[in-house]
Amino acid sequence: MNQLVGGIEAGGTKFNCAIGTAPGDLRAETRIATTMPAETIRAVIEFFRAQPRVDAIGIGSFGPIDRARGLITTTPKPGWANTDLAGAIQRALVVPVVFDTDVNIAALGEHTWGAARGLDNFIYLTIGTGIGGGGKINGKLLHGLIHPEMGHIRIPHDWNDDPFPGCCPFHGDCLEGLASGPAIEKRWGHHAENLARDHRAWKLQARYLAHALANLICAFSPERIIVGGGLMQQIDLLPMIQTQTRELLNGYIHAPEILERIAEYIVAPELGNRAGVLGAIALAQHIVALKA
Amino acid sequence: MNQLVGGIEAGGTKFNCAIGTAPGDLRAETRIATTMPAETIRAVIEFFRAQPRVDAIGIGSFGPIDRARGLITTTPKPGWANTDLAGAIQRALVVPVVFDTDVNIAALGEHTWGAARGLDNFIYLTIGTGIGGGGKINGKLLHGLIHPEMGHIRIPHDWNDDPFPGCCPFHGDCLEGLASGPAIEKRWGHHAENLARDHRAWKLQARYLAHALANLICAFSPERIIVGGGLMQQIDLLPMIQTQTRELLNGYIHAPEILERIAEYIVAPELGNRAGVLGAIALAQHIVALKA
Numbered sequence: 001m002n003q004l005v006g007g008i009e010a011g012g013t014k015f016n017c018a019i020g021t022a023p024g025d026l027r028a029e030t031r032i033a034t035t036m037p038a039e040t041i042r043a044v045i046e047f048f049r050a051q052p053r054v055d056a057i058g059i060g061s062f063g064p065i066d067r068a069r070g071l072i073t074t075t076p077k078p079g080w081a082n083t084d085l086a087g088a089i090q091r092a093l094v095v096p097v098v099f100d101t102d103v104n105i106a107a108l109g110e111h112t113w114g115a116a117r118g119l120d121n122f123i124y125l126t127i128g129t130g131i132g133g134g135g136k137i138n139g140k141l142l143h144g145l146i147h148p149e150m151g152h153i154r155i156p157h158d159w160n161d162d163p164f165p166g167c168c169p170f171h172g173d174c175l176e177g178l179a180s181g182p183a184i185e186k187r188w189g190h191h192a193e194n195l196a197r198d199h200r201a202w203k204l205q206a207r208y209l210a211h212a213l214a215n216l217i218c219a220f221s222p223e224r225i226i227v228g229g230g231l232m233q234q235i236d237l238l239p240m241i242q243t244q245t246r247e248l249l250n251g252y253i254h255a256p257e258i259l260e261r262i263a264e265y266i267v268a269p270e271l272g273n274r275a276g277v278l279g280a281i282a283l284a285q286h287i288v289a290l291k292a
Numbered sequence: 293m294n295q296l297v298g299g300i301e302a303g304g305t306k307f308n309c310a311i312g313t314a315p316g317d318l319r320a321e322t323r324i325a326t327t328m329p330a331e332t333i334r335a336v337i338e339f340f341r342a343q344p345r346v347d348a349i350g351i352g353s354f355g356p357i358d359r360a361r362g363l364i365t366t367t368p369k370p371g372w373a374n375t376d377l378a379g380a381i382q383r384a385l386v387v388p389v390v391f392d393t394d395v396n397i398a399a400l401g402e403h404t405w406g407a408a409r410g411l412d413n414f415i416y417l418t419i420g421t422g423i424g425g426g427g428k429i430n431g432k433l434l435h436g437l438i439h440p441e442m443g444h445i446r447i448p449h450d451w452n453d454d455p456f457p458g459c460c461p462f463h464g465d466c467l468e469g470l471a472s473g474p475a476i477e478k479r480w481g482h483h484a485e486n487l488a489r490d491h492r493a494w495k496l497q498a499r500y501l502a503h504a505l506a507n508l509i510c511a512f513s514p515e516r517i518i519v520g521g522g523l524m525q526q527i528d529l530l531p532m533i534q535t536q537t538r539e540l541l542n543g544y545i546h547a548p549e550i551l552e553r554i555a556e557y558i559v560a561p562e563l564g565n566r567a568g569v570l571g572a573i574a575l576a577q578h579i580v581a582l583k584a
Binding site: 073121139145154156173211216220248254255 | 449
């Protein structure tokens with residue numbers, strides 16, 4: 001696992017690109033604003049052309065994606081629907097390209113170098129502009145029919161306590177509609193960064209996320225859940241979620257990991273906001289190893 | 293896969309036991325009422341002692357279970373907590389015993405001979421006295437930290453429309469608390485079998501189950517969901533669930549399986565109420581094959 005490879009975390013706001021072999025050996029890094037596809041992809045290609053040649057490039061992309069065909073498919077993001085992201089990069093740089101969701105590569109980064117080392121069953125959830133989840137189950141990344149869309153599960157919504165109808169254009173008050181960054185901003189009239197630490201927004205946010213985590217625990221029985229994303233910068237949120245998730249499960253799942261060690265069970269990513277680009281590098285190294 | 297083996301579906305109401313090699317070749321079958329552990333297990337052992345010797349026995353049990361140790365653990369069922377079910381049978385019959393959840397063996401039965409043949413990613417859900425789920429993800433049965441407890445996810449509950457508080461002793465209005473057989477009986481004052489086909493109970497039931505299925509689809513992205521259990525005998529329920537699940541997802545998951553072929557995506561078990569005992573036989577055959 002010491003090939004020099006490239007990694008791209010293709011996000012809705014920016015593309016994080018790097019080349020390297022491991023967290024301590026990133027040889028070059030850049031951030032490119034996500035504008036329109038042609039312009040963004042051109043800048044990505046220019047970055048890699050200016051670097052030493054890599055053996056493969058891993059891409060983790062916002063979605064929904066068609067993994068086999070390397071496409072971003074039905075995204076509502078203007079201009080990006082049906083973008084052949086993997087193909088464009090592969091053709092321009094003439095290098096093997098491997099493609100997965102942004103959350104699966106972040107999960108892979110945490111599995112390779114972070115909080116999920118050695119685990120065959122874990123979930124990685126990101127809470128930011130969108131809410132998404134990936135992970136490994138039975139030792140492999142989650143794919144299935146397409147890929148999980150964990151941000152779109154429905155959870156209890158007490159309309160008396162929180163009359164905000166949710167902002168998901170598809171589902172209204174699904175998890176993403178209630179607890180993403182845009183949901184917080186629309187509900188309270190302020191960007192999450194500008195809400196005081198003791199604003200009651202955070203208590204509500206913790207409740208929604210705890211409901212989501214309790215549901216994911218009942219569904220998957222994971223060995224650990226990693227919760228990252230921009231909104232988790234509010235440092236009170238993780239302990240509130242840990243406590244409330246355990247309260248919601250109410251002793252039913254009789255595992256010491258939940259009953260006694262919840263702070264080691266629901267955790268922050270160890271790679272922080274580099275989990276994605278490092279996971280893309282890990283993904284690229286996997287295909288180099290497979291081809292060797 | 294043609295060894296003569298035994299299978300036990302250990303349910304809260306009855307133990308279904310059989311020996312055989314395949315659905316068309318069950319050599320003996322019996323149903324034993326689930327009374328107290330010593331009495332029930334004695335009757336199971338007597339059944340197998342009266343049959344030709346088998347190479348292994350597979351057991352799928354109500355839970356929660358400790359799979360590695362072969363125990364039923366924290367069940368509220370009187371007398372059954374911490375029952376060494378697998379050990380008792382293994383010691384009495386001196387035969388290899390393999391142990392899993394009732395829902396995972398039903399899933400395995402459907403994978404071996406039924407509606408999940410050839411699928412690496414599917415969910416099996418049972419709706420009856422309890423609600424439980426299992427399945428295969430990435431080609432293997434779901435286990436993780438302990439095992440899934442899909443009946444205990446929370447879904448939206450409109451208290452104005454349905455003031456019933458739910459009957460789960462741990463979670464109140466979780467899925468099982470709202471949509472299991474006992475929930476229906478407590479809410480409407482009649483056993484589900486005695487509710488007319490056009491009773492509004494079924495519309496509510498379909499809504500809750502559709503919410504659960506939509507959540508499981510967003511979480512797992514399965515290739516198919518099989519829905520069995522006693523309550524699914526109400527033949528209007530499956531088509532109602534299919535329609536409402538697709539409506540809840542609202543086109544977001546852009547797969548023809550959901551958008552165009554939902555009736556082949558959310559399906560009844562092909563093995564009916566024999567999925568469990570047949571899956572236990574399949575599980576036993578797996579360990580015989582592994583040891584060969």
